[in-house]
Amino acid sequence: MGAQPAVRGSYWITTFGCQMNKADSERMAGILETMGYAPGSDEHSADLVLYNTCTIRDNAEQKVYSYLGRQAQRKRLNPHLTLVVAGCVAQQEGEALLRRVPELDLVMGPQHANRLGTLLEQVELGQQVVATGEHHILEDLTTPRRDSGSCAWVNVIYGCNERCTYCVVPAVRGKEQSRLPEAIRLEIEGLAAQGFKEITLLGQNIDAYGRDLPGITPEGRRQHTLTDLLHHIHGVEGIERIRFATSHPRYFTERLIDACADLSKVCEHFHIPFQSGDNDVLKAMARGYTVERYRRIIERIRVRMPEASISADVIVGFPGETDAQFRHTLDLIEEIGFDLVNTAAYSPRPGTPAADWPGQLSETVKVERLQELNALVERTARARSARYLGRVEEVLVEGANPKNPGQLMGRTRTNRLTFFPDEGQGLGALVPVRIEETRSFSLSGRSLAPALRH
Incomplete structure (x- = not known):
């Protein structure tokens, strides 16, 4: 039996944002515990505090700075406190974060989550470290500290190659990197052995899985797709349920829908963001599909799986969005009858094309549209719930x-x-x-x- 790591103190991780960030936080918690840190009772007494940040909207970013201000005060009184900012704000801001919060020890982008141990060793040598360079995400053998004992996240593809005009994700999470199907299955088998019953395959754009991996089938199609991956992992003994997120309508195929209908462990739930119900707005967003294409996807799902639930993401108040275009979004929600819609008012993000466009809408208009949208989403969800x-x-x-x-x-x-x-x-x-x-x-x-x- 190997020697136990020296006890380094307690840690606290606060996670902002998406499921990918939650999965990254679990992995980083596993690294910290391997190093000898123990979970702390709260962020105001922990010896190492890590904020895993999100920059998809401005309010999430500002919240991080608020939290950091309190920790910077702590660090002035206790120089042994280790202060880390990880995730998308770290990637976006880089060294500018150190200038704004000089008390920080480590700033690291999401591609560096599995390097946390190595980076902290540099901090322990007295360095102030910024890790935001392009980095190949290797297979990580560290066991994540799972927040749930029955459901587990499994990253299958990192990064995003899309260029949606409102979105900062490709800039902060890097290019698409798919994991090998054998490595993914091995991780899932390990989770089954630990007693997990449900897994959720994660990717910023999960339908793009495998397009960066080599291999063509005799029929002339890509050898590694999300559909193939679902078939590859379906037989893992002990896993009862399989989910996946987040999908992109541009790449959501009939073959994938048919696999979900045919594979008994794949749950009857699909999260497929549509972002707007107007084709001109979708074109300005560079989403790469039309409302008609989105409608056909939902129709196909409901033919194969009539009871499937559908959730989505939508943005209101995109630059130049007219009232009529906003009404098209409301019409689509009413027509499809979503089980859940994550809603957001457009928030200009640094470095994205749409942030500098004319036609930016006032906060008043955005808030009014968001309130009307949320009221409709709630009514639709209540009607969908009634069927149970x-x-x-x-x-x-x-x-x-x-x-x-x-x-x-x-x-x-x-x-x-x-x-x-x-x-x-x-x-x-x-x-x-x-x-x-x-x-x-x-x-x-x-x-x-x-x-x-x-």
Whole structure:
């Protein structure tokens, strides 16, 4: 048995932003624990504080600076505190972050998450480190510290090659890098051995998986696609559910839809952002598809999987968006009937083309449109939830309801958050639940013992 690492103190990680950031944080927590750090009780007493940041919207970025100001004050009183900024703000700002917050020890972009240990060793030698250069993301053998005991994120492709005119992600996360299918399956087999029941394959643009990997089939198509990957991992014993996100309508194929319908472990839930319901706005965004193309994707899904839930992302107030174009977005939401839509008012991001365009809308107009949009999304979600009333749904137990310790919480295969009384079903149990109450974004019911599988 190898020697235990020296105890270095406690750590605290605060994560902002997307699922990719959450997965990166779990990996960095695993590295810190391998180094001898232990989870801290709060960020105001930890010996190492790491902010894993998001720059997709300005308010997320400003929140990071607010947090950093408090930690900088701590560091002036306690020079042994190690202060790290990781993620997209770190990549975007680089050395400018050090000028703004000179108390920082380490600034590192998302491509460097698996180098955290090496970078911290440089910090321990007294260096102030900035790691934002282009970096090939190697297979990382560190075991992440998973926040859930039943569901796990699995990165399958890093970076993004798209050039949406509003989005800073390609600049901060780098070019697409797909992991090899064998390595992905090996990680999933390890998760199954640890008792995980559900995995979510992650990518900034997951439908692009494999296009940077070599290999052509005899039929003349790419050998490595998301469809092929789903087939490759489907047989892993112990994994009961497979999800994937985030999809791009430009690359979402009928072959992928058919695979999802045919493979029993793939859940009936699709997250496919559409961003706008107007073709001229989509063209200005450089999204590479039309509303008609998006509509055909949803129609095909509902032919193959009538009960599938559909979620999406949408932006209102894009430069030059007219009221009529905004109404087209509302019309599409009403027509499709989404189960959930993540909404945002357009936020100009540094270095993106749209940030400098004429026709920027006032905050007043953006807020008004966002409020109208959110009201429609809530009504649509409530109508979609109503279909569950009286049904029996398979729910995977993810833990206790933090607001009611007498209840368990988990998700249906269609990704609806569901609460039901705790009758001793353990973490990771698949429980049949009769739905007795529906709300816009969650369900409640009663379990029909015994659990389906455990």
